[in-house]
Amino acid sequence: MGLMAGVDAETGDGVTHRVESSTGTVVLERQDEAVVLRVSGALDLALAPKLEQFVDRAARLRPKVLVLDLTGVDFLASAGMAVLVKAHRETSVPVRLVAASRVTLRPLEMTRLTDELEVHPTLAAALAGT
Amino acid sequence: MSEPGFIHDCGFYASDTEFRTLLLGHLEPALAGGAPIILAYSDHRTAQIRRWLPDTAAVTYFGGRKLYASPARTIAAYRRMFTERAEATRIYIAGDVPHEGNGGTFAGWDRYEAAVNTAWDDFPVHGLCLYDAVTSSARVRDVVERTHPHTRRPSGARLPNPGYTEPAAYRALAPAPDALTTTEPLVTLSDPRPHEARRVVAALVADRLTPGTAEDLLIGVSEAVTNANHHGRLPIVLRLWTGHDRVLVQVSDRGPGPSDPLAGLVRSAGRAGLWLVHQLDLDVDLFNDQEGFTVRLRCYT
Numbered sequence: 001m002g003l004m005a006g007v008d009a010e011t012g013d014g015v016t017h018r019v020e021s022s023t024g025t026v027v028l029e030r031q032d033e034a035v036v037l038r039v040s041g042a043l044d045l046a047l048a049p050k051l052e053q054f055v056d057r058a059a060r061l062r063p064k065v066l067v068l069d070l071t072g073v074d075f076l077a078s079a080g081m082a083v084l085v086k087a088h089r090e091t092s093v094p095v096r097l098v099a100a101s102r103v104t105l106r107p108l109e110m111t112r113l114t115d116e117l118e119v120h121p122t123l124a125a126a127l128a129g130t
Numbered sequence: 131m132s133e134p135g136f137i138h139d140c141g142f143y144a145s146d147t148e149f150r151t152l153l154l155g156h157l158e159p160a161l162a163g164g165a166p167i168i169l170a171y172s173d174h175r176t177a178q179i180r181r182w183l184p185d186t187a188a189v190t191y192f193g194g195r196k197l198y199a200s201p202a203r204t205i206a207a208y209r210r211m212f213t214e215r216a217e218a219t220r221i222y223i224a225g226d227v228p229h230e231g232n233g234g235t236f237a238g239w240d241r242y243e244a245a246v247n248t249a250w251d252d253f254p255v256h257g258l259c260l261y262d263a264v265t266s267s268a269r270v271r272d273v274v275e276r277t278h279p280h281t282r283r284p285s286g287a288r289l290p291n292p293g294y295t296e297p298a299a300y301r302a303l304a305p306a307p308d309a310l311t312t313t314e315p316l317v318t319l320s321d322p323r324p325h326e327a328r329r330v331v332a333a334l335v336a337d338r339l340t341p342g343t344a345e346d347l348l349i350g351v352s353e354a355v356t357n358a359n360h361h362g363r364l365p366i367v368l369r370l371w372t373g374h375d376r377v378l379v380q381v382s383d384r385g386p387g388p389s390d391p392l393a394g395l396v397r398s399a400g401r402a403g404l405w406l407v408h409q410l411d412l413d414v415d416l417f418n419d420q421e422g423f424t425v426r427l428r429c430y431t
Binding site: 022023042044045046075077078079081082102103106107110111 | 323324325342346348356359360399402409410
């Protein structure tokens with residue numbers, strides 16, 4: 001399974017990139033010195049490799065911080081969590097997560113990933129690092 | 131020889147006096163040296179042990195058998211407690227593993243008894259699993275002797291178990307089939323994708339389970355289907371039954387199942403999904419039969 005044809009479009013803030021699977025999407029946005037990957041839908045085996053590619057792509061932009069915003073995620077599978085952990089452990093830039101719903105926090109807590117990953121309740125908090 | 135990590139002894143008692151002798155014999159070095167102790171027994175037994183041990187002992191008690199929620203969660207919970215006691219040169223533990231003789235079901239816990247030999251070997255822990263010689267069946271006793279390298283006797287002797295089997299070679303007991311499987315399933319899905327399985331199951335259980343339980347079941351279903359797609363052999367069949375008190379889902383594939391008999395019990399990179407399934411608030415069983423490999427998930431209404 002390769003990358004589906006993404007819809008790239010210029011925005012006022014910079015470049016937006018988007019990739020989707022049958023059940024979810026990832027959107028890459030630059031916000032000042034940060035890069036935000038907004039994930040929505042199911043972060044499962046179908047979307048996980050695409051998110052992984054976007055993490056690599058985001059890291060190459062050398063932002064000060066990389067935010068993985070899971071606010072729009074309605075299902076988080078182990079394949080998705082594996083990518084979150086890999087991003088945190090292997091990416092040269094600091095990685096922060098946004099997760100506030102039970103559907104994402106429950107699996108993260110159950111696997112004790114909340115101990116390891118920096119999780120914020122909102123995108124604003126993640127960008128501010130608070 | 132270097133100091134061993136996890137030491138796993140068993141013992142059989144025929145009376146309260148023998149239980150006391152065995153337990154206090156095990157804890158003696160801890161009581162003398164102030165080492166941390168973790169004890170997990172029924173409320174009744176816990177109250178008894180509290181009377182036997184000095185108040186000054188560094189004991190953490192878990193009454194009501196609540197530490198033994200499920201094999202994988204128990205393994206993880208102990209690991210967390212061992213980590214919290216990292217400064218100890220030796221941690222002493224003893225507990226009452228569920229089996230038919232104490233009101234539990236041993237199938238599943240036999241894998242636990244095998245798994246801990248490797249799952250805890252990175253900690254300096256000495257465990258003693260005491261079984262009631264009167265209520266433990268011959269089958270339970272046989273498994274206990276195959277999963278513990280040594281037996282401690284009330285006389286104080288500590289003897290090697292000749293039948294001890296390395297965890298990687300241990301063959302798990304087959305769980306008893308659920309009676310619902312003799313009835314027609316509410317739904318059967320062939321070769322479902324994870325998101326299809328989640329959608330169908332969500333619709334069927336919405337008015338039967340609490341939102342939290344339904345959520346755990348959906349995670350379990352999704353991971354079981356993903357696991358079958360990834361590691362199993364087609365066709366994959368998902369079946370769902372509902373009983374008056376429970377929902378049963380079985381996800382089967384035609385493959386031989388994981389080669390590691392401890393799959394799902396211990397966190398591993400290759401089988402993260404199966405491990406996650408075992409952390410949920412569900413009854414999880416894995417078994418092989420003529421159909422192939424099955425992940426069985428049960429939750430109660």
